[in-house]
Amino acid sequence: MHISSLYGDYSIGSFGKNALDFIDFIKDKGFSVWQVLPFTVTDSFNSPYKSVSAFGGNPYFVDLEKLSEDGLLTKAELESAKQNSPWACEFERLYKERLPLLMKAYKRFKNDKAVDSFMKEHPHIDSFCRFMTLREQNNLKPWQEWKINEITDTDTLGMWRFIQYEFFTQWAEVKEYANKKGVKIIGDIPIYVSDDSCDVWENRKFFKVNSKGYPEQVAGVPPDYFTADGQLWGNPLYDWVAMKKDGFGWWRERMKHTLEMFDGVRIDHFRAVESYWAVDAKEKTARNGKWLKGPGMDFVNAIKEGNEDKIIIAEDLGDITDEVRALVNESGFPGMRILQFAFLDDSDSIHQPHNYIKNSIAYTGTHDNNTIFGYLWECSDAERQRLLEYCNFTGDDWGKASPWLIRSVFASVSDLAIIPVQDFLMYGSDTRINKPGVADGNWSYRVTKDQLVNADGEFFKKLNRIYKRY
Numbered sequence: 001m002h003i004s005s006l007y008g009d010y011s012i013g014s015f016g017k018n019a020l021d022f023i024d025f026i027k028d029k030g031f032s033v034w035q036v037l038p039f040t041v042t043d044s045f046n047s048p049y050k051s052v053s054a055f056g057g058n059p060y061f062v063d064l065e066k067l068s069e070d071g072l073l074t075k076a077e078l079e080s081a082k083q084n085s086p087w088a089c090e091f092e093r094l095y096k097e098r099l100p101l102l103m104k105a106y107k108r109f110k111n112d113k114a115v116d117s118f119m120k121e122h123p124h125i126d127s128f129c130r131f132m133t134l135r136e137q138n139n140l141k142p143w144q145e146w147k148i149n150e151i152t153d154t155d156t157l158g159m160w161r162f163i164q165y166e167f168f169t170q171w172a173e174v175k176e177y178a179n180k181k182g183v184k185i186i187g188d189i190p191i192y193v194s195d196d197s198c199d200v201w202e203n204r205k206f207f208k209v210n211s212k213g214y215p216e217q218v219a220g221v222p223p224d225y226f227t228a229d230g231q232l233w234g235n236p237l238y239d240w241v242a243m244k245k246d247g248f249g250w251w252r253e254r255m256k257h258t259l260e261m262f263d264g265v266r267i268d269h270f271r272a273v274e275s276y277w278a279v280d281a282k283e284k285t286a287r288n289g290k291w292l293k294g295p296g297m298d299f300v301n302a303i304k305e306g307n308e309d310k311i312i313i314a315e316d317l318g319d320i321t322d323e324v325r326a327l328v329n330e331s332g333f334p335g336m337r338i339l340q341f342a343f344l345d346d347s348d349s350i351h352q353p354h355n356y357i358k359n360s361i362a363y364t365g366t367h368d369n370n371t372i373f374g375y376l377w378e379c380s381d382a383e384r385q386r387l388l389e390y391c392n393f394t395g396d397d398w399g400k401a402s403p404w405l406i407r408s409v410f411a412s413v414s415d416l417a418i419i420p421v422q423d424f425l426m427y428g429s430d431t432r433i434n435k436p437g438v439a440d441g442n443w444s445y446r447v448t449k450d451q452l453v454n455a456d457g458e459f460f461k462k463l464n465r466i467y468k469r470y
Contacts, residue, residue: 035186103159189258201213215281220289314335361417
């Protein structure tokens, strides 16, 4: 469950007391891991997977109530920020109101020394704050079109530095609380960043961009289970030769930064480390791309160094070849097994629970999948029949089969079994958080506290006890 989906009163989930309550709740149900999505600033479609920075934190996650307790927001300002509806993230309102509100809090903030100290320890965050300030000074144009390259708006710079200080300080308190409760938190690293990002702006030599800073080829994936035209992500590709010469320094810093925040991390689209889909920047779909060789074990060894005690998950989904499987195996990273991919045909798929291995992470589905209940309703009759037979569901009403499907994942030998919060609630496809290849209408799903409390949590507590997943 992403932070944005957490219940609360201010248009989106945050690092406040509700995050601590959620940790208590899942611990009581026998869960010991909470997996989140990237904490990065989202793009214009609200996705955290094409961000303006691999390091900067999403300002919307800063807890307003904590700022009010610290005397940085008035009760009236806090009241004015309360949401209209608890059912979805109110992105349009956040765009208009949240930064001006945080500017008011910054103007009352007095602990500049703490911020200065934080920035000295986190130079990538300081660079991000400068980037966002220059972006504002240039009317939010892409950095490739900037005319102003010197910071004159010290208020905006101060606001962004304040936001990032609060963001990382508040999150550190949430993580510390979780760890004391025996709950580990797994984060997520998007494989790519946006071309209009602080990362490309500062490190052009590590990206395949032209003299003006624009990509000539962009990232995506070929036609697959999700989309007939493939997915054209549009991110710039890495210059892996230049990165290797540098000892993968940028990626080492990225891993260090991320694993300071989390107990483990999922590396999105890990198959690109073996080979990646490159599409001409002028193309309208991802159909006409080509596979290019990735950095392989040189990269893996670089990011593993110093992180041997951390969980590093390889998201090995999509168009997977023998070469990708060999790389995942050699890396030692656990791969992913997705129940919803197990019965697409009558083959003996690695996603069927009897084929799982211990060094893997088993999921009913991910943020890119339907909910398990929605999947059960929308899959083909043949696929549904294979699934029901496999899970030994013998009732007449297959609409009630979700618990059997979920049980098969918990009963597997995989070291971790993870379910989306929507599957905890047994909800349908109207609650899914993302549809790959569809630009609009994603990422806004939120849960309410009443929904969690009234769900059949004892069923999951029982599963965690039976299959020794406490």
